[in-house]
Amino acid sequence: MFKIKHLSILLLTVLALSIAGCKSRFEKIRLSNDTAKKYQEAIRLYNTKSYSKALVLFEDLSQKYRGRAGAEDLNYYYAYTLYRLGDYTTARFQFKNFADIYPTSKNAEECRYMYAYCFYLDSPNFSLDQDNTYKAIDAMQLFINLYPKSDRVAQATQYITTLRAKLEDKAFTNAKLYYQMGDYAIENYKASVIALKNTEIDYPDIKYAEDIDLLIVKSQYLYAKNSYENHQEDRYNEAIGYANEFLEAHPESKLAPEVKSLKSDSEAGIVSAKRVLADMAAQNAKYKAILDKQAKKDSTANTIKTPTK
Numbered sequence: 208m209f210k211i212k213h214l215s216i217l218l219l220t221v222l223a224l225s226i227a228g229c230k231s232r233f234e235k236i237r238l239s240n241d242t243a244k245k246y247q248e249a250i251r252l253y254n255t256k257s258y259s260k261a262l263v264l265f266e267d268l269s270q271k272y273r274g275r276a277g278a279e280d281l282n283y284y285y286a287y288t289l290y291r292l293g294d295y296t297t298a299r300f301q302f303k304n305f306a307d308i309y310p311t312s313k314n315a316e317e318c319r320y321m322y323a324y325c326f327y328l329d330s331p332n333f334s335l336d337q338d339n340t341y342k343a344i345d346a347m348q349l350f351i352n353l354y355p356k357s358d359r360v361a362q363a364t365q366y367i368t369t370l371r372a373k374l375e376d377k378a379f380t381n382a383k384l385y386y387q388m389g390d391y392a393i394e395n396y397k398a399s400v401i402a403l404k405n406t407e408i409d410y411p412d413i414k415y416a417e418d419i420d421l422l423i424v425k426s427q428y429l430y431a432k433n434s435y436e437n438h439q440e441d442r443y444n445e446a447i448g449y450a451n452e453f454l455e456a457h458p459e460s461k462l463a464p465e466v467k468s469l470k471s472d473s474e475a476g477i478v479s480a481k482r483v484l485a486d487m488a489a490q491n492a493k494y495k496a497i498l499d500k501q502a503k504k505d506s507t508a509n510t511i512k513t514p515t516k
Contacts, residue, residue: 233260242271246281253284258291279305283314290325299325320359323347327366333376344370372414378406379415386426389433396430399423400449420453421462428469432476436487439480443473 236248249264265285272278286301302322306315323346330340347363347370354360385399403423407413427449431442450470454463 237263237267242268246272246277249281250284253288256291258288262288262292279309279312279314282308283318286318286321290321295325295329299329316354316357316359319353320350320357320363323350323363324366327370330370330373333373333380337374337377340370340373371410375406375410375413375415378410379413379419382406382419383422386422389426389429393430393433396426396433399426400430417453417457417460417462420449420456421466424449424453424466424469428473428476431473436480436483440477443476443480446470446473 233248236245239245245264246268249261249268252258252261252264261284265281265288268281269285272281282301282305286298286305289295289298289301299322302318302325305312306319306322309315312318323343326339326343326346330343331337344367347367350357351360351363382399382402382405385395385402389396389399400423403419403426407416407419413419424446427442427446431439431446434442447470450466450473453460453466454470457463460466
């Protein structure tokens with residue numbers, strides 16, 4: 208029992224010393240002025256996927272190798288180390304820096320592509336700010352323009368399509384917000400129509416075209432329905448116009464029945480508004496006649512009471 212326990216302690220001690228030895232070896236190389244040895248160790252660490260340690264050495268070497276032979280490969284590995292660690296912001300800077308400094312390098316095309324790809328990886332969910340999405344699209348398009356015959360063009364084109372779809376998602380979601388806030392203020396329905404139409408202008412091939420066109424009809428219909436009667440005829444007519452545009456553009460759409468119903472309701476709304484306005488006009492005329500009659504009666508009474516001289 209004692210021997211087993213003693214052996215376990217011995218093994219743990221050996222393991223601890225071994226770990227300590229490895230650490231001291233790395234620290235010794237890190238603090239060394241032997242740049243060649245440090246370079247070799249950085250490459251070894253990268254190839255064994257010890258990226259955090261490799262980064263420490265590459266960062267130190269990047270300053271010392273500036274303008275020297277071997278700087279090109281070092282900067283290439285340095286950029287990829289940052290990429291492997293998931294630091295896409297710094298990695299893309301290093302990839303672009305490599306492509307700018309070494310435009311004739313065999314790795315220049317790859318680094319220009321990786322610069323754009325890091326922006327792609329940093330593109331957030333569509334609900335967040337899309338600044339990196341726009342930059343990713345620009346970077347991918349620049350790569351395609353610079354290397355039109357590259358094998359990577361097809362993938363870059365696909366990434367652009369994916370990124371643009373994300374922008375479409377955000378634009379559509381933002382435009383719908385006005386519609387969803389219509390209950391708080393009817394002017395939001397009018398704003399919804401404007402935002403939705405602008406979305407179609409910005410993204411003419413948007414995949415949500417039918418949904419957008421339906422929301423335009425619904426927004427305009429609700430804008431008219433919640434307006435005062437003296438504004439309803441014009442606003443309902445706009446809704447009917449949008450409904451006709453939808454049915455012409457999407458005659459086979461599964462949403463067509465709903466649009467036809469909104470058109471019918473808009474036509475009925477015009478009839479109802481005219482009836483209300485006619486009733487109001489009749490009531491006003493009746494009230495005015497009563498007032499005029501009373502005024503005439505009062506005038507006659509005043510004439511009788513006035514004494515003659």
